[in-house]
Amino acid sequence: MKLTTRQIDQLYLFTRQHYVEYYDLQTELVDHLANAIETEWQQNPKLTFDEVLNKEFNKFGVFGFMDVVESRQAALGKKYNRIVWEHFKDFFGIPKIVLTLAAALLLFIILKASTYQEWTIIGLYLALFGFTIYEMIKSQRQRINKKKLQQKRWLFEDIINQYGAFSGAILLPFNVLLQIYNRIDSYVTNDYFLLAISLVLVLLSVILFIIFKLIPSKTQTYLKQTYPEFKLENL
Amino acid sequence: MSRKYKKMKNSQLYKGSLNTIIMKLLEENGKMYGYEITQKVKAITQGELNITEGALYPALHKLEAEGLLDVEIEKVDNRMRKYYKLTETGQKENVNRLSELEDFIRNMQSLVNPSPKLEF
Numbered sequence: 001m002k003l004t005t006r007q008i009d010q011l012y013l014f015t016r017q018h019y020v021e022y023y024d025l026q027t028e029l030v031d032h033l034a035n036a037i038e039t040e041w042q043q044n045p046k047l048t049f050d051e052v053l054n055k056e057f058n059k060f061g062v063f064g065f066m067d068v069v070e071s072r073q074a075a076l077g078k079k080y081n082r083i084v085w086e087h088f089k090d091f092f093g094i095p096k097i098v099l100t101l102a103a104a105l106l107l108f109i110i111l112k113a114s115t116y117q118e119w120t121i122i123g124l125y126l127a128l129f130g131f132t133i134y135e136m137i138k139s140q141r142q143r144i145n146k147k148k149l150q151q152k153r154w155l156f157e158d159i160i161n162q163y164g165a166f167s168g169a170i171l172l173p174f175n176v177l178l179q180i181y182n183r184i185d186s187y188v189t190n191d192y193f194l195l196a197i198s199l200v201l202v203l204l205s206v207i208l209f210i211i212f213k214l215i216p217s218k219t220q221t222y223l224k225q226t227y228p229e230f231k232l233e234n235l
Numbered sequence: 236m237s238r239k240y241k242k243m244k245n246s247q248l249y250k251g252s253l254n255t256i257i258m259k260l261l262e263e264n265g266k267m268y269g270y271e272i273t274q275k276v277k278a279i280t281q282g283e284l285n286i287t288e289g290a291l292y293p294a295l296h297k298l299e300a301e302g303l304l305d306v307e308i309e310k311v312d313n314r315m316r317k318y319y320k321l322t323e324t325g326q327k328e329n330v331n332r333l334s335e336l337e338d339f340i341r342n343m344q345s346l347v348n349p350s351p352k353l354e355f
Binding site (some may be wrong): 002003004005008027028030031032034035036039059060061063067068070071072074075076078079227228229 | 289290297299306307312313316
């Protein structure tokens with residue numbers, strides 16, 4: 001006996017009730033459960049839909065779908081990090097490396113000439129910090145709206161919009177900066193230090209640009225590449 | 236009780252080979268979907284080996300993220316089905332892993348069942 005469309009919808013609902021929020025994972029699990037139920041019915045035709053469903057769900061173990069969701073998250077998180085890394089490497093290939101180094105050098109010259117070096121450094125860092133917070137709040141709002149509209153959610157899309165594991169790491173240099181600030185007088189007179197901080201600020205800007213602008217602008221491409229079903233859904 | 240024990244024993248010993256089993260099956264059958272893999276393993280081993288759902292999908296997702304597997308979607312009946320198949324890298328890796336597994340089996344064999352020494 002084949003499952004009806006209504007029963008398939010019931011299975012989608014079942015996965016949602018068991019904390020599978022993402023459509024890509026729901027689809028795979030629904031097909032699995034449907035196959036298992038159809039096979040079971042061949043042997044025990046008298047069992048009801050719910051009975052067979054519970055029997056099959058129990059096979060996933062005490063944590064239900066959690067293992068599957070977590071492993072998928074980890075796998076796609078790795079994929080995201082790889083994409084960021086690829087883009088980052090791009091900035092060190094010809095011709096972009098010229099731009100990267102020129103920006104660092106320009107910043108160095110400005111810092112060296114400036115009378116308010118420490119304030120320039122802090123100011124630039126705060127600008128990056130502010131930009132990060134602004135972008136995070138913006139995408140958080142969009143995500144909440146999407147949830148309200150009950151649109152299909154794709155795990156990889158959420159990872160892109162939540163910036164993988166980087167979101168925490170972006171704010172990390174703040175502590176380092178405070179440390180440096182306490183001893184800034186002895187540092188700013190050192191050319192190597194100025195050069196290093198110019199480079200760090202430029203690299204930080206590059207990473208922020210990649211994860212907040214570059215990759216989100218290519219979301220559709222990455223989703224199509226990750227999910228063949230994405231094309232079917234969005235025809 | 237004994238059934239449960241058997242399952243536990245299975246998962247311990249076979250865990251390390253799950254990826255190899257999946258890749259070998261995909262090499263033989265072209266493309267397969269998750270449920271099909273569990274059934275195939277059951278059929279080949281005559282019910283001795285039962286790949287649990289909680290282990291299969293994490294393994295598939297990991298192999299996919301590593302670029303060893305590629306996915307395809309087809310509409311079957313009234314639902315969508317996700318098929319897995321080996322990528323080119325996956326095919327090469329499959330050869331390596333199989334020969335590694337064969338070495339392992341051979342070594343285990345000689346450890347568990349030492350053949351009598353021929354020289355006296």
